[in-house]
Amino acid sequence: MFSTFLEGLQLVLQPDVLIAILAASIYGLIVGALPGLSATMATALLVPVTFYMSPIAAVAAIIAASAMAIFSGDIPGCLLRIPGTPASAAYTDEAFAMTKKGEAETALGICLWFSAIGGIIGTLSLIIMAPLLAEMAFKFSTFEYFWLAFLGLMCATLVARSSPPKAIAAMFLGLLVSAVGIENPAGTPRFTFGMTDLLGGIEPIPVLVGVFAVAEIMRGMALKDPPSIPHRRFGSILKGQWELTKTHKPQQIRGNIVGIIIGVLPGAGADMAAWVSYAMAKRFSKTPEKFGTGHPEGLIEAGASNNASLASGWVPALLFGIPGDTITAIAIGVLYMKGLNPGPTLFTEKASSMYALYIIFILSNIIMIPLGIAMIRLSSTVLRLPRYTVMSVIVLLCAVGSFATGNNLFLVLLVAIFGVVGYLMEKNGYPVAALVLGVVMGTMVEQSFVTSLIKSDGSILPFFSRPVSAVLAAMTFAALLWPAAVWALKKSRNRLQPASP
Template sequence: MIIDALLLALQPSVLLYMFLGVAGGIFIGCLPGLTTTMGVALVLPITFGMDAAHSILLLIGVYVGAVYGGSISAILLNTPGTPASAATAIDGHAMAARGEAGRALGISTISSFLGGIISCFFLILISPYLAEFALQFSAPEFFMLAVFGLCIISSISGRSVLIGFLCGAFGVLIATIGIDDISGVARFTFGNINLFSGVNFIPVMIGLFAMSQAFVAVEEMTKEGRLEAKKVTRVLPLKEDWRMIFKNSSIFGTLGTFIGSIPGVGADIASFIAYGQSKSLSKESEKYGTGVTDAISAPESANNGVTGGALIPMLTLGVPGDAVAAIMIGALTVQGLQPGPLLFQNNTEVVYAIFIGLLVANVFMLCIGLSSVRLFTRVLIVPKSVLTPIIFLLCFVGSYSLANNFFDVIVMFIFGVFGYFLKKIEVSPSPIILGLILGPMAESNFRRALLMSRGEYDTFFSTGISWFFFILILISIFFPLLKKVISKLKSAN
């Protein structure tokens, strides 16, 4: 059976489709506004005339490439191509600004590859067991997971934790706009029909990161003609980086696989959790935000670990791990295949072909990424007078293409102005994005849990999983404070 799967997955035509899928995914991931889900959805109609192996492996190639591709624009332009790369932009762009763009991209590429490979092995070896565990999550567990994610705001707040929490609260407040999922009541819409569906966090992210950066470039255009750039002397990480990469990839690739296997949780949450935990465990946590290599490796390992993790419940139980996996379920259904336990019995060669294809797609991603680093970094020598209008255009097109609605462009522009002023006062916009992403998840599951338990708050501590996340929340809050106290005592002694 494995031989049949190898022959199926390693056909020249299948390899060509996967290579083109990975290359196209990287290109899609680089562009602000074209999310991984959108990229896979755009390619889906092309697969209708293909057989099952060709179609699903092409989509997997786009998936792997797009998750990685978002880090390229995040590092080079401080413009996350996808939400999953927002955490990478914090330190990745700082490294690029000091002339280490090649090294930052090399760390990102290799960490993404290793995180994806680790998720492949989990997918192959323990997918049924991990998927069964992930299905034990209900509303209380999802709420505790969301609160754990929100605690990471203290790690990504920049110089002021208080301002970071205020920005996070502002993000959560924005997330409450729209029709309430449980009661059906319109909240903070002010009669504007465009707000009934809420504020999409993609235009907000494009505004806070990309448009604000374009405004800064316009301001500095009269001071200097080119972006800060130096000749790229190497595309591989330094010798001392490799140990860090392998350590982070093993830890946070596993974390990303676990998070990806939980239905409804995506790569964006995984990358922020990895960034926060990496900072908590680091001996140089005070340097985060200035271009720390761990802060690039950890989120990139985690968000690429999600690629394999999201396929675990999809293949074993027919439950999508994220929005991309939901599209892939549709692709399999079109081919007459029903994801779930019977897929392993009736179409074993297709399942193993998916396993092998995911490994091959990550290899293609590594090869394309490393071979193109010097090409990517050429963007840093483009004159600002040329690059800035392109960034403006991508911001407008990316925001409008989400729903073909000019209101999203207005939202993007407003948050671009807001993000510009945040940059002027040196406040990180990342907590706002985190609040927007995790706010709805926390609120809806908190209320569902109370409805299920008839108002009993002890439901949030009724399972071992809830207690596990509660302990992690306490560690996330108090461990950084404990580290500061210990360091002060050491310095005093």
């Protein structure tokens, strides 16, 4: 084991990997700090560039950029009350209240320090959980994979903050997109309408760039310019963080655990983790009345939570190819491209690569502290950049980047189409994360379903009679029926309410 660790370390200490980590970190910090540009978008735009990197460097770039972007989204939230990424939205008011009290350094310090710790704890959970689950996953057959994929899809619709029918419809739309082309068990062209460009199917990458990058830019077009930030000199950022670490142990433990759990759930990522953790911090606090007035408790818990979820989101991604959040949905595409196909064998045959991945996670969270401090000090300059400079270049990058993934102009057209689709969906309450999950997992769902049916000669009995299958099936049906149960409960409670005074 120690020799594999050393091999992993060797893989990381290559100059190209280290340069990739540093460059991606700076890129992530800047994109994350710009309001309206999310961590997912930063990652999606990075994919075309990772085409040209070595496998480890490509994965390293994605890990570093996403971790930095999630932290740096806190900076404009703290200073301008505009969250840089949706993951910071939960505690933006709290952080800004601290800034107004003259404690901007403490607030930013909390975001940075506890983000880094959360990220490291999340990584530890990945290191512990993944090999244990891999052990189990070796016994899985197509029946279990089918239920896992299905359960993953259901989870994504459950955690979406929208109406269940809309979320499930979005997921089906994604599955339909994945059905295009000849990559199905029989190799029959489907939904190609005689177009050769559609024969190869619709790859997840143009869909991702479309719904995350183009749609975000479209939303950004309607936004007003953020207020310009007053020039300020920051005192020591990390001062007092150690005391807070010692005095706020329960918040950190809760935040990290909640973040890890939400990260593992397919489709739910950092923004969800932050919302849940902030709400939990308030509920369990001895002084809930102080929340919203610039109180560190919620900030610590939610700041740790969103970064912890980032690493644990890789658990289902690496093991089953099921994305834990939208960022890992992108990462899965890169893993396949680089020959690191997700699955339990990754942990046996490519163990050194896995160690390299763990090391990259830890390393990124450590360099987050010095780079983050630099970014905070430079923030007034970066946030003064007029929005058109960045947004115009991003549109250009969407075009060139998607073209680069296949040297095909049709891909650029797909990006434009999915940009419009993503924009319309978001505006009308259809969660795009569910669509993306459908696109990424469609092939897996179909293949495991059809292969299972062929194996069982058309009988659906083995889907329920195998022990693990049965458990997974029960969980899936519970997930399916949950919204209906909540709805019925709410209805009966509403009926009771008028009776009570």
